[in-house]
Amino acid sequence: MRELEQRAYCYLGRNPVLYMDMIEALRRGTGSVYAVREDGAVIYERNSQAYFLAAESGQSCAALCLGLKKPRQLVVHDMDSAQALKEMYNYESMMECLAAAYLAPDPPPVRGGFQLHTLEGREAEMALELFGEEVGSEDLELRLEAGAVLGAFTANELAGVVGLYPEGGIGLLASRPEQKEKGAQRALLAGVTSWCLQQCLAPYAHVPSWEESMIADMTRLGYSFSERALYWLAD
Numbered sequence: 001m002r003e004l005e006q007r008a009y010c011y012l013g014r015n016p017v018l019y020m021d022m023i024e025a026l027r028r029g030t031g032s033v034y035a036v037r038e039d040g041a042v043i044y045e046r047n048s049q050a051y052f053l054a055a056e057s058g059q060s061c062a063a064l065c066l067g068l069k070k071p072r073q074l075v076v077h078d079m080d081s082a083q084a085l086k087e088m089y090n091y092e093s094m095m096e097c098l099a100a101a102y103l104a105p106d107p108p109p110v111r112g113g114f115q116l117h118t119l120e121g122r123e124a125e126m127a128l129e130l131f132g133e134e135v136g137s138e139d140l141e142l143r144l145e146a147g148a149v150l151g152a153f154t155a156n157e158l159a160g161v162v163g164l165y166p167e168g169g170i171g172l173l174a175s176r177p178e179q180k181e182k183g184a185q186r187a188l189l190a191g192v193t194s195w196c197l198q199q200c201l202a203p204y205a206h207v208p209s210w211e212e213s214m215i216a217d218m219t220r221l222g223y224s225f226s227e228r229a230l231y232w233l234a235d
Helices: 002-012 020-028 058-064 079-089 121-135 137-145 184-198 212-221
Strands: 031-037 040-045 050-055 073-076 093-101 115-118 149-154 157-164 170-175 204-208 224-234
Touching (some): 002 020, 020 031, 031 058, 050 058, 079 224, 121 137, 121 149, 121 157, 204 224
Antiparallel strands (some): 040 050, 093 204, 157 170
16 A cells, blocks of 8 residues: 555656645545556545546546546546546536645744634534525535634624534635625634645645635735646536
8 A cells, every 4th residue: 555655656646736635635644545546547536435536547547447436526727637537427516726835834923913823612503694695505514624724803793613524625715795894814824824835744735716806815825826726526
């Protein structure tokens, strides 16, 4: 198993921003190598029950997925492979994202006077009431229970939330419109970046390509973005 992981690291390390999700799954111990070649790898991430594919070509994609039954979710790091696998497995949806990774050793500052901490108890209930519909009540509740959601407060008011998805990426981002204008979203992203670094986790995110404000804020905070998109396939 260690040999397979090392071979996967050798390939994924060629593009650490794009493949940070797969690298972190292995490093955090939540991922295992399903298949690996010189021209690609497939990683299974058990928390999300998703498979992550990186392949150089259609030929390597087909070889890596040989014998793989339709995954609940499949994350594909190039468009051609994503379209081919969407048709092969008859997935209903394909979401385009940009990969973002924070590579600096020091965290970005939290500005705007916001105070951030993990949410529990009544604060968690408040987060569900305010932002559950926007980010998905079930997802938010599960991540609150896991202690993986931060809240930003100003004048004792919950201004917004951010968290980590089961696979480890940053998301579940939402803020009150009036507080977003005052910098709450950027403060949340800075705060969760710092929290990840404190936990010895590499901060990364799959940002939907239409989330222009999130892309802009992460760019200002020092995140690097992949040159090409990745795709989440699901029903």
